[in-house]
Amino acid sequence: MSICARPLAKLALAGAAIVATVAPVFAQTGGNVNVYTYRERGLIQPIFDVFTKETGIKVNVISAGSGLEQRIKTEGANSPADVLLTVDIGRVQDAVRLGITQQVKSDVLDKTIQPQYRDPAGHWYGISLRSRVIYASKERVPQNAITYEELADPKWKGKICTRSGQYIYNNALFAAFIAHHGEAKAEQWLKGLKANLAQRPSGGDRETARDILAGKCDLGIGNTYYWALMLNKEADRKPWAEATKVILSTFKDGGTHMNIAAAVLARYAPNKSNAIKLMEWLVGETAQHMHADANFEYPVRAGIAINPTIASYGTLKPDPLALSAIASNKAAAANLVDKVGFDN
Amino acid sequence: MERWPTRTSSNQWVLTGATGAIAVLAAVLAITPIVSLIVIAIANTGDLWSHLARYVLPVAMLHTVMLLAGVAAATTVIGVGTAWAVSTFEFPGRRILTWLLPLPLSFPTYIVAYVYVDLLDAFGPVQSALRAIVGWRSAADYWFPNVRSLGGAIFVVSFVLYPYVYLAARAMFQTQAAQLAEAARVLGASPWRLAYEITLPLARPAIAVGLALVLLETLNDIGASEYLGVPTLTLSIFATWLNRGSLEGAAQLACFMLLIVALLIALERYGRRRRAFVALTHQGARLSSRISLRGAMGFVATLACLVPVLLGFLIPIGFLVREVIVRGLLIGFDTDLVRHALTTAGLAVVATAIVLLIGFSAVAAQRYLRKQAIAACVNVGSIGYAIPGTVLALGLMSPLVWVDEGINALARLVGGPGTGLLLAGSMAAVIVAYVIRFLAIAIGFAQAGFARIAIEFDDVARMLGAGPNALARTIHLPLARPAIWGASLLIFVDCLKELPATLLLRPLNTETLATYIYQFATRGNFEEGSLAALIIVAVGIVPIMYITRRATLGSMMRNRP
Numbered sequence: 070m071s072i073c074a075r076p077l078a079k080l081a082l083a084g085a086a087i088v089a090t091v092a093p094v095f096a097q098t099g100g101n102v103n104v105y106t107y108r109e110r111g112l113i114q115p116i117f118d119v120f121t122k123e124t125g126i127k128v129n130v131i132s133a134g135s136g137l138e139q140r141i142k143t144e145g146a147n148s149p150a151d152v153l154l155t156v157d158i159g160r161v162q163d164a165v166r167l168g169i170t171q172q173v174k175s176d177v178l179d180k181t182i183q184p185q186y187r188d189p190a191g192h193w194y195g196i197s198l199r200s201r202v203i204y205a206s207k208e209r210v211p212q213n214a215i216t217y218e219e220l221a222d223p224k225w226k227g228k229i230c231t232r233s234g235q236y237i238y239n240n241a242l243f244a245a246f247i248a249h250h251g252e253a254k255a256e257q258w259l260k261g262l263k264a265n266l267a268q269r270p271s272g273g274d275r276e277t278a279r280d281i282l283a284g285k286c287d288l289g290i291g292n293t294y295y296w297a298l299m300l301n302k303e304a305d306r307k308p309w310a311e312a313t314k315v316i317l318s319t320f321k322d323g324g325t326h327m328n329i330a331a332a333v334l335a336r337y338a339p340n341k342s343n344a345i346k347l348m349e350w351l352v353g354e355t356a357q358h359m360h361a362d363a364n365f366e367y368p369v370r371a372g373i374a375i376n377p378t379i380a381s382y383g384t385l386k387p388d389p390l391a392l393s394a395i396a397s398n399k400a401a402a403a404n405l406v407d408k409v410g411f412d413n
Numbered sequence: 414m415e416r417w418p419t420r421t422s423s424n425q426w427v428l429t430g431a432t433g434a435i436a437v438l439a440a441v442l443a444i445t446p447i448v449s450l451i452v453i454a455i456a457n458t459g460d461l462w463s464h465l466a467r468y469v470l471p472v473a474m475l476h477t478v479m480l481l482a483g484v485a486a487a488t489t490v491i492g493v494g495t496a497w498a499v500s501t502f503e504f505p506g507r508r509i510l511t512w513l514l515p516l517p518l519s520f521p522t523y524i525v526a527y528v529y530v531d532l533l534d535a536f537g538p539v540q541s542a543l544r545a546i547v548g549w550r551s552a553a554d555y556w557f558p559n560v561r562s563l564g565g566a567i568f569v570v571s572f573v574l575y576p577y578v579y580l581a582a583r584a585m586f587q588t589q590a591a592q593l594a595e596a597a598r599v600l601g602a603s604p605w606r607l608a609y610e611i612t613l614p615l616a617r618p619a620i621a622v623g624l625a626l627v628l629l630e631t632l633n634d635i636g637a638s639e640y641l642g643v644p645t646l647t648l649s650i651f652a653t654w655l656n657r658g659s660l661e662g663a664a665q666l667a668c669f670m671l672l673i674v675a676l677l678i679a680l681e682r683y684g685r686r687r688r689a690f691v692a693l694t695h696q697g698a699r700l701s702s703r704i705s706l707r708g709a710m711g712f713v714a715t716l717a718c719l720v721p722v723l724l725g726f727l728i729p730i731g732f733l734v735r736e737v738i739v740r741g742l743l744i745g746f747d748t749d750l751v752r753h754a755l756t757t758a759g760l761a762v763v764a765t766a767i768v769l770l771i772g773f774s775a776v777a778a779q780r781y782l783r784k785q786a787i788a789a790c791v792n793v794g795s796i797g798y799a800i801p802g803t804v805l806a807l808g809l810m811s812p813l814v815w816v817d818e819g820i821n822a823l824a825r826l827v828g829g830p831g832t833g834l835l836l837a838g839s840m841a842a843v844i845v846a847y848v849i850r851f852l853a854i855a856i857g858f859a860q861a862g863f864a865r866i867a868i869e870f871d872d873v874a875r876m877l878g879a880g881p882n883a884l885a886r887t888i889h890l891p892l893a894r895p896a897i898w899g900a901s902l903l904i905f906v907d908c909l910k911e912l913p914a915t916l917l918l919r920p921l922n923t924e925t926l927a928t929y930i931y932q933f934a935t936r937g938n939f940e941e942g943s944l945a946a947l948i949i950v951a952v953g954i955v956p957i958m959y960i961t962r963r964a965t966l967g968s969m970m971r972n973r974p
Binding site for chain 2: 103109110111112129130131132133134135136138139140143144145147148149159163166167233235268269270271272273275276279280282283284285295303308399400403404407408410412413
């Protein structure tokens with residue numbers, strides 16, 4: 070033990086001092102709410118800041134790209150998590166399935182959010198919407214309407230770009246396809262889509278637009294808000310958006326594939342009332358405007374104007390498919406992607 | 414066998430006992446996440462496993478093996494080639510190049526991946542210039558290699574990680590290989606014959622160790638392969654966990670990955686066989702005269718050594734600096750960055766201190782107690798380095814919570830309030846992960862450090878009546894100082910760069926520089942994190958320079974268990 074004990078002790082003390090000085094101060098007048106979030110920190114933090122200003126409740130955050138449900142589950146009864154903010158209905162259902170959520174009874178939430186974007190049992194509430202659509206080359210794609218089914222048409226051979234088929238947004242779209250057409254047809258469709266890809270799936274939705282500008286492909290699959298972010302907020306990517314147009318693609322017998330960002334109340338939330346306050350506040354007018362104008366999402370609250378860029382895509386006709394049907398086909402979609410070797 | 418005669422007082426025994434206990438602790442720490450993972454993996458996953466085995470595992474294995482093979486080949490050629498060149502020849506710029514060659518190590522691999530995608534994509538400077546020169550109108554008019562590919566991943570990973578091989582090989586070329594080479598040269602052997610018949614065979618054990626480190630790091634990578642679209646085993650573990658919500662399936666794949674790790678370690682051991690002839694003569698072993706290369710040959714040598722430095726370090730650094738300037742990141746300085754930098758440094762310092770304490774104590778126990786069991790514990794303690802960060806975090810979560818629940822139960826038993834998640838909900842979780850992952854470095858350095866101290870010193874000291882305490886203070890500690898410094902610097906840098914485990918385990922309101930960059934990266938805006946990336950690299954350069962100077966890396970690796 071004596072080995073290097075003294076310099077080590079000094080070192081440890083120094084480190085502890087650094088950690089202590091940067092450790093967050095937890096005392097705040099309105100108390101705390103602990104949020105685990107998949108929403109990008111940069112997008113969600115401004116919203117939390119306004120919340121804290123209005124309510125005096127401090128928002129403590131862990132943001133990550135993955136694994137938060139499992140973490141909350143493992144942390145068990147002592148978990149500090151109050152609210153989990155998550156994107157993608159599949160993930161939302163995973164949280165419920167893992168038993169890390171609890172029911173919320175809130176008239177505010179029930180009245181504000183349309184029934185299809187919340188859980189009847191109150192385990193999850195949608196706070197904003199996005200759809201997964203087509204980015205098409207302005208130059209090379211004359212048509213202004215397209216169905217998801219059409220993406221497997223051989224006429225697009227070597228002309229489509231997309232990110233990994235296992236990425237949650239593609240996963241949800243494929244799951245929706247299974248819900249519409251069944252697994253066998255979905256497999257045929259995925260094979261067709263795979264055969265039409267210009268390159269191995271990679272990158273993100275933004276890169277899809279870039280590859281269209283570069284002439285590598287004519288069509289790409291992307292979320293509605295990425296295109297708007299590139300056009301309005303990311304100067305160096307503006308040309309990527311400008312080279313493409315957004316087509317609100319639909320299922321042949323349905324509408325545009327929708328997905329949600331949602332909030333759930335953690336099962337062992339230590340600050341339950343603050344957590345519900347935050348959830349209610351997130352669907353309030355201020356936060357919904359921020360979701361619409363800063364993040365370019367579709368608001369869940371009626372009467373909030375859609376951002377002009379998003380509105381310019383055309384009139385959205387949301388797919389009537391129940392979100393739960395998407396979630397329940399999520400694993401099947403992941404299996405199909407492996408089976409047809411979509412990412413290989 | 415007992416090392417301490419009857420004259421040793423009882424508190425000396427407490428001390429040796431404590432080091433022994435620490436050696437056992439090291440083994441327990443390292444084995445915990447693996448056991449936890451296996452427990453998760455043996456759960457029944459229905460027909461998921463058959464699906465994974467049929468569709469996921471073959472593809473993932475194939476890509477992982479190809480990535481490893483490509484990286485192994487490239488890093489061997491680059492690392493051994495450059496090390497041999499700077500050790501054997503004299504050519505313009507050689508001195509500076511010996512300093513520059515190890516520096517790519519200061520980069521986290523994923524950052525270099527982002528840089529090269531930006532540089533080489535259709536709108537990057539390279540292709541734009543190409544189009545302007547040749548007159549092509551769009552990227553569809555010509556073929557250009559895609560960085561987002563297996564080849565791209567091999568390129569990026571190799572140019573970041575070759576320094577492990579370089580440092581190991583160079584340490585060898587400088588020392589005992591040099592003496593034999595000298596003799597062979599006197600007898601008229603050509604440089605090429607020298608290389609094939611003397612230098613390379615002698616350097617093989619060192620190269621094997623360096624290569625093993627490279628391949629373990631490659632397996633650990635998730636950021637680069639994800640961004641470059643290579644479906645490796647690590648990525649498949651993630652996809653299984655996330656898209657099927659199956660931690661069990663992920664754990665099963667992770668166990669498979671541990672098999673690969675075991676295989677790599679076995680290969681390394683095989684590569685290091687018959688290392689007994691490797692005796693390190695510390696001083697005066699440098700090649701007394703290098704062969705002078707003049708004219709074109711000198712130029713070729715300079716160029717050959719410059720290319721890895723350029724691709725692995727200078728170009729990425731230039732890119733980051735440019736982004737910092739263009740984006741005004743210094744002017745519009747994000748003040749949170751100071752907090753994150755302090756958090757990162759604090760975590761790294763605490764973890765480094767603990768790792769050093771455990772690693773050096775455990776190796777001391779190995780020397781003082783001379784028990785097979787202790788040696789085995791020290792060996793087991795080293796395996797943490799082979800556990801990829803993601804897998805480590807997955808396996809670590811549950812045991813941490815169990816300990817916390819135990820503490821809670823105790824607290825309630827004595828009538829106190831619940832203590833919450835003391836470990837799992839605090840920085841302690843991150844620190845434990847760092848300690849497990851980087852313990853092997855401390856153990857390796859400690860063994861190398863102690864190996865240099867002749868056992869006769871111990872005996873003489875003992876005869877003069879010194880106990881382990883006095884021995885440690887007056888002999889071992891001063892003589893092991895370079896090893897302690899080398900280890901602490903390397904561990905510190907690795908802590909700074911660590912991403913996957915930190916991401917999964919960090920507490921509320923906590924970001925490190927690596928997670929800060931990652932947030933921008935997931936948003937497709939990694940350039941906004943350029944300043945943070947530069948800080949990581951800048952801090953990393955210092956230790957790497959230090960290690961280069963002492964060339965302790967090579968010796969530490971030769972003595973790794």
